Amino acid sequence: RAGCARVEELTHHVFLALPEKGALQLRVLVRAADDSGRRPFAVHSRPEDALPGTDWTCHATGALGATTEATSAPDDAAWPPASAEPLDTDGFYRRIADAGFGYGPLFQGLKAAWRDGDGTLYAEVALPAGTAPGPYGVHPGLLDSALHPLALAAGDSDDGTLRVPFSWSGVTLHATGARALRVRLARLAADAVALRVMDSAGAPVLTVDSLVLRPVGAEQLAAARPDRDGALHEVIWRAVATPPDATVPAEGAGWAVVGDAGDRLVAAALAALGPAAEAYPDADALRTALRSGATLPGTVVARCAGAADGDTDPASAAHSATGHVLDLLRTVLADGGPDTRLVVLTGG
Structure with missing residues (x-):
């Protein structure tokens, strides 16, 4: 809508969690382009029933670019590569839930995963049967599931944390409407990967030059829920009747x-x-x-x-x-x- 084909960068500041009841107002502000054509943006939210004057919470900032440098050529390499070894995905979401990170049914899309000798991860993710891809560039459940191989490959975390997206660089959307994806995650550093996301035929859907991840604990995610903050509490006095067998203590009862x-x-x-x-x-x-x-x-x-x-x-x-x-x-x-x-x- 802003005439920009590429998200040059996007950095998360505060988790955006939907309340169990009600909804959030979302505000995305895209500013005018600078001399290089980059347009800064910011993403804010607040409860839909917020009182007038309620501050907006800034969740993310970044910049859009008018041009794209990412390739959109199909990937005709063998899938998965012959050198990649399969990873065991059985019980993955159960283990994650036991650690305090519950994923809803739309976000349990990891179907298969492989790891190559150099640490590159390959995976197949899909939406549940009957779920439409909707009006999204990439359905949120698919996009999140595309990152789950990182948690699978890391195994059980001793410190009770999960690595989640922190900063994205060079994000380009090539196609929409996918219900299933092939994902390639190449390690750039200890806390960063590059993503190439394709459809089932190998045609590019999304490319990410770099995604930096940060560890987060389950309690941090829970604390971000809007219904845990800003609640209005009311003091109600309830009369307590004296029990019929109540007696005044005898002398010396203490x-x-x-x-x-x-x-x-x-x-x-x-x-x-x-x-x-x-x-x-x-x-x-x-x-x-x-x-x-x-x-x-x-x-x-x-x-x-x-x-x-x-x-x-x-x-x-x-x-x-x-x-x-x-x-x-x-x-x-x-x-x-x-x-x-x-x-x-x-x-x-």
Whole structure:
């Protein structure tokens, strides 16, 4: 559409993952050509239900070229080469899934693979029966499957990573509409390959001068899912009914109440527990008493104070409350008994 026959370069910055529900808006910006005829471009996305003013995420940048240098001549060499040895593809996608990299049915197109003595890989990939190639230059499932021989040849990764595309150079599309492909991946460096992608008759479909790959862990891919980011959470208070057999603990049952005795909730707790409770103004006082030989409480009832009077900064109030509860947890875990429970009283 931009009058450019070649992707000179394309570099990935942030994974683009589709949400389980909804869709993404996609924005591709192609700028004017420079003196050499190259046109810079960038690919952005954001959720389709994003609020006005929501920032776009930049996923990739690169440049388009107006001319092509890649050959489009058919490949009449024997397929696969006589010197290539077959690789075992049985169970490949199951092993990949066990490692945390799940591929959907459209992306499980690797059918056969071979490796030559110099490390060059050959493969055949195809779309599932009944799947149309669609309006793509190369169907995404086919294009991704064309790279799977790299993971197959690498075998089981000890570090739990998979090498994925990072930077493409010299990409030219020669034909469209393929449902099955032959792929040749020639090693250029430890982390780079050149691709020649052909149809079943050897006619060129796609050529890539260089593809640089980077290792990525399954957790990094999972974290890129849009539905894991920007979620709106709502606080809902649900009343908890008192169990019909609830009773006030008897004296000596081991209750500790932490908080200012003048606080409404603390005072109510002390009144309900009566002589069964020991009162402490804060976590430090409870910690000191326990380390001095006080009886271990079976339950610690503590007040989680809200924002202080006049404190209008919700972030500061949240940090203060979180730090307070963390201090209580540390005290109970470090100095309480193995079965000590912590009950947090909240208000507001």
